[in-house]
Amino acid sequence: MSSIKIECVITERYRIGESPVWDEREGMLVYVDIAGQKVCRWNPNSNEIQSVSLEETVSAVALRKSGDYVVATGTTFAALNWKDKSVTPLARVDEDKPNNRFNDGKVDPAGRFFAGTMAKEIRPAVVERNQGSLFTLYKDHSVVKHFDMVDISNGLDWSLDQKAMFYIDSLSYKVDALDYDVKTGKTSNRRQVYKLQQDEGLPDGMCIDTEGKLWVTCNNGGRVIRIDPQAGTVIQTVKLPVDKVTSCGFGGKDYSELYVTSASDGMDEAWKARQPQAGGIFKITGLGVKGIPPTAFAG
Ligand SMILES: O=C(O)[C@H](O)[C@@H](O)[C@H](O)[C@H](O)CO
Numbered sequence: 001m002s003s004i005k006i007e008c009v010i011t012e013r014y015r016i017g018e019s020p021v022w023d024e025r026e027g028m029l030v031y032v033d034i035a036g037q038k039v040c041r042w043n044p045n046s047n048e049i050q051s052v053s054l055e056e057t058v059s060a061v062a063l064r065k066s067g068d069y070v071v072a073t074g075t076t077f078a079a080l081n082w083k084d085k086s087v088t089p090l091a092r093v094d095e096d097k098p099n100n101r102f103n104d105g106k107v108d109p110a111g112r113f114f115a116g117t118m119a120k121e122i123r124p125a126v127v128e129r130n131q132g133s134l135f136t137l138y139k140d141h142s143v144v145k146h147f148d149m150v151d152i153s154n155g156l157d158w159s160l161d162q163k164a165m166f167y168i169d170s171l172s173y174k175v176d177a178l179d180y181d182v183k184t185g186k187t188s189n190r191r192q193v194y195k196l197q198q199d200e201g202l203p204d205g206m207c208i209d210t211e212g213k214l215w216v217t218c219n220n221g222g223r224v225i226r227i228d229p230q231a232g233t234v235i236q237t238v239k240l241p242v243d244k245v246t247s248c249g250f251g252g253k254d255y256s257e258l259y260v261t262s263a264s265d266g267m268d269e270a271w272k273a274r275q276p277q278a279g280g281i282f283k284i285t286g287l288g289v290k291g292i293p294p295t296a297f298a299g
């Protein structure tokens with residue numbers, strides 16, 4: 001009998017919940033509502049939610065070594081000071097593409113903040129194609145572009161041996177791998193790891209576990225799939241009570257809890273009535289695996 005338990009721990013109806021990151025320093029889950037333009041923190045002990053509103057979409061949040069957070073907001077990498085709610089730009093990208101925005105991002109094992117862009121959506125998953133790119137913000141706040149011709153830059157994570165980066169461009173319906181040099185942050189040799197099946201929906205956010213397997217959220221597929229990147233196969237599927245699951249990240253005191261964000265944008269009233277928890281955040285326990293503590297941005 002599976003001991004897997006799925007609990008909706010945050011019942012807010014966020015427009016596009018995303019980027020769940022466990023902040024061990026605060027004992028809180030940090031995440032964003034992209035279209036709601038806010039960064040939030042949830043305290044599991046008090047169930048209190050704090051939030052900071054921004055001027056533009058905010059699509060990724062990460063811990064910062066010097067304290068507080070870095071975010072990908074609009075097409076700007078920025079520092080977020082939680083206490084005074086200030087947002088300090090660190091670097092801008094896609095200045096020649098005024099209709100672009102950042103999407104998903106994460107800090108690599110060496111403390112560099114990777115994040116990708118996309119054209120702003122006309123409606124969920126409907127975008128002008130090939131407008132996005134993948135960027136890295138280095139410790140000195142310089143920026144490198146890895147590649148362009150991206151549709152919806154999404155989930156990313158790094159292999160446990162730090163020799164590969166896993167990457168999702170959602171409209172390819174694939175999970176890719178690239179060679180990755182942890183000393184320089186450079187990537188190369190992009191190839192397919194897994195092509196999603198029709199019923200699995202759109203690959204969105206992603207995280208790796210301590211066994212080197214990938215947990216991929218399937219937007220519109222209402223599930224998270226666990227993929228063996230070596231074999232290119234799905235080894236586990238966990239279905240959720242909402243269709244639009246957007247991202248996932250491990251947390252809790254021993255990183256054994258998988259937090260899954262979701263969206264409600266694009267759902268009509270009947271759909272929302274069928275899925276009252278859409279836009280909420282779920283905690284999945286009993287998976288029998290743990291996650292990797294997030295790395296903080298070094299700059
Ligand atoms: O969650 C994300 O990464 C995107 O920012 C969303 O806007 C998705 O593209 C959309 O939810 C797909 O239906």
Ligand SMILES: [Zn+2]
Pocket residue numbers: 018103104154155204205246247
């Ligand atoms: Zn996403």
